[in-house]
Amino acid sequence: MSWLPLESNPDVMNKYLYSLGVPEKWQMVDVYGLDPELLATVPRPVLAVVLLFPCSDKYDEYKAVQEAEIEEKGQSVSENIYYLKQVVTNACGTIALIHSVANNVDKIQLEDGHLKQFLDDTKTLNPEDRGDLLQKAEGIINTHKELALEGQTKAPDANEQVIYHFVTFVHKDGDLYELDGRKSFPINHGHTSDDTLLEDAAKVCQQYIDRDPDALYFTVVALTAA
16 A cells, blocks of 8 residues: 655645644744754754655664664653554655644643544554554545645655655654664663653654765655644
8 A cells, every 4th residue: 555755845844734723823843954043043942853754774774773672772751752654655644644633632621623633542552553543544545545646756656666755753742752763663762851852852853864864865854833
């Protein structure tokens, strides 16, 4: 099963979120750079940071090393983190938005709709079962299809291989989590807070760029107050 890929475009993402029941007091915005001066221009509070990056061999190699290290040494993961596995090709944009909202439902008063229903239905499920259920969530699937066609670039065929991938960074219970539906588990990057989430996530985004300096296309967006 494959979906049309979602563009890293705040206008498209906002239409998507609002159609799923996220109030318009929240918005996705571009993060134009990772240096302190540009981060300072991002509206606050920041609830989540989403990175789009090229999936190269360097990503796969680092992913394998990182997961093996965590499996050997262990890590602490809050029981309150909401994480779902990606089982649908090209669904990473939708999963990134779900991760952004699901881990902030204490701040986002979700209206009744497809996303609230999905989160209610999957609250007690494990990440794999959440991913499986997303394949059957017709309201979310149809909204994704509609919005994937609205970007500034021509949408590729759903079965065409797309090399770009979304991951989300959120603050939960004092720690910064990287939520990547293609990894085996959430990644705990250490201490953060509501006030420093953007800056702390930016450091991890910079590590992605530094690991693959020849790659050309990285974008960062944030879920913030409107």
